[in-house]
Amino acid sequence: MDGKARIRGNIATYLGLTVVFCLMPYYWCIHTGTLAGGYSPAGFSLMLMWGPALAAFTTCRIRKIPLDELGWNWRPTKYQWLAYGVPILYSAGAYIVIWSTGRGGFYKEEFVAKVAKGFGWSLPDGVVIVLFTLLAGTFGMARSMSSALGEEIGWRGFLTPQLAKLHSYTATSLWMGLVWSLYHYPILLFSNYNLGGSKWFAMACFTVMVFAMCFVLTWLRIKSGSLWTGAVLHASHNLFIQSIFTPLTVDTGSTNYYIDEFGVGVPLATVIVAIYFWRRRHELPEGKIPAPTAVV
Template sequence: MTDAQSSKRPLIWFLFWLVALSAPVCSLSVAIGSEPPMISRMLMWCPGTAALLTCLICHLDFRSLGWSWPRARHLGWSYALPWLYAVPVYLLAWAMIPGAFQWDHFSAPLAATFKITTHPTAFAAFFGIPTTMVFIVLGTMAWTLGEELGWRGFLVPRLYARWGYVGTSFAVGLLWAVWHYPVLLGADYNAGTPAAYAISCFTVMVVGLSFVMTWLRMASGSVWPCVILHAVHNTLIQGVLDASTATDGRAPYVTTEFGFGLAVTLGVCAVVLASNR
């Protein structure tokens, strides 16, 4: 076996297992027309399981997946970046689109859960958001670890040596986006906007985010900043910002992971990082 064949073998095995594991989970989601939390979690662990099986089959060192704990500055960036690229999008949408800001959609259920009858808005702001962005993030990391072991733990370092920063970020980002397409088109992982629009915005957003993730992975030498950023991204956007935003009218065209707002901000991040790599 040549060196080229030897280096391609783990990539081939990873893609094989990625498809073999993801296809039945996606098919189940499409069959029922939705993506319940358990199916979502099963799907998120398909890339990680594919990476672990590939390491086992190809006798690769499991430490190459980036288990080491990074420096504090990389952890800080991983937590801060989603706030920097997401919050401005929603603030502008809330300010410019009448009726887009629906704070009671987030605050009312939270206050009811804790039986808060007075000042539910203040309770949601000063208790709900901080606890969500700490404890829900910690819980979500169990699932984002599954994705990140595959995309950034396994795939990014192996493509980086071949294609460099830009090529790796684009390739992994495109694969990451396409991997979501079945549940985006066939289930309810979307914002209800036209499919072509949702796919276009989502793909640009994910590829842009891939540039951020590749930078974090290679700069830190660890998969954990990517795990944390992914968990903060999902929790902040889906659990707080989307929960406080109207789901009809013009708002979904700007907000959510399927609107143009995040596609723009993460596209800018990609350009900046690619220009200063």
């Protein structure tokens, strides 16, 4: 078997196993109509997000691929900081435009009051927002990473390097965008992974965002040689959009069409960032990812 045929076999095995490991969580999410359920408030979604990791580990065992090829090295740390900051940049930019144009309001007093009550604070709303953002953006990353890591071991740890051995950076990013979008469609269309508006509109916005994110994630994975860039970016993205910016936003009538992952704001901002990274594709070694280094 030649090298390319073996790589294609690795990819086919991985994708097949991902479907197998995700079937039961998909069933529960669709049958109950919610991602929250089972043994914890995030039980179904957590099981679904760890399906790609289980598929990666199993594929490595079956295809005799060393686990260190998944990219466990943390350094160079500068790429982890970049991965953390990029989602803040594009999500904050999108929400600032939304708030300033009245497509959504800033800020939801009920949410701030709930946060203040939860912490036992008697502070001005502005101080509560700042303190909550700082705490969520630091300690909250641990919880967000626990779920994002499951997907990223599979998507950026295993699949991206395999695709990069066959394709250019651009083609690898597009293939990853397709796979990652398809992975989300069952819960987007048949469960409650949306804001409650038009599911087809939400799917279109979400797809644009995912494809754009993959250009950033693929660039970081190839440049750094680390799957942790994907885990950090994914966790930061989920945290700031789902736990901070969206809850702070007041619905002014058609706000759902502009906010979160299912409105036009974040996808458009992400496309701008994706174009920036795509223009830096010449910095990447085509078809090659830096060799794994020790975990430090």
